[in-house]
Amino acid sequence: MRVYGRVYREGKQWLAEIPLLDAMTQGRTRKEAFSMAADLVETLVGKVGFKARVYPGRGGDFELGASPTRLLIALLLRRQREASGLSLAEVARRLGAKSRNTYARYEQGVSVPTIEKLNELLQVVTSGREVVLRLSSAA
DSSP, X not given: OEEEEEEEEETTEEEEEEGGGTXXXXXXXXXXXXXXXXXXXXXXXXXXXXXXXXXXXXXXXXEEEXXXXXXXXXHHHHXXXXXXXXXXXXXXXXXXXXXXXXXXXXXXXXXXXXXXXXXXHXXXXXXXXXXXOOOOOOX
């Protein structure tokens, strides 16, 4: 799994934005902005052994992948939930779960959702915003 990002120049800086993660960083060069984007995601995950990698695309597009992927999915779910202002208990209620631990396991990267389950989880935590998953164009 990879998440979409874009890089663009603003003044003397290059900005790297990853909308699904609600994250942005900058660098003095395009290459440095890519490096900073990977470093930012690694810092947000904060787990030993987690590595993020940027895959430059056309124009200002890029994709960010990671290993292990489960931790990138966990970060995505947590950032979207936080952006929507939801608690773990509220997400669990919306999912019809008796315990918030069921959902929390996805945010911790302990459980990995199927694509169908990920879609269901994202619908709950994005509060009506639509998330678009697409095939990768980066090599």
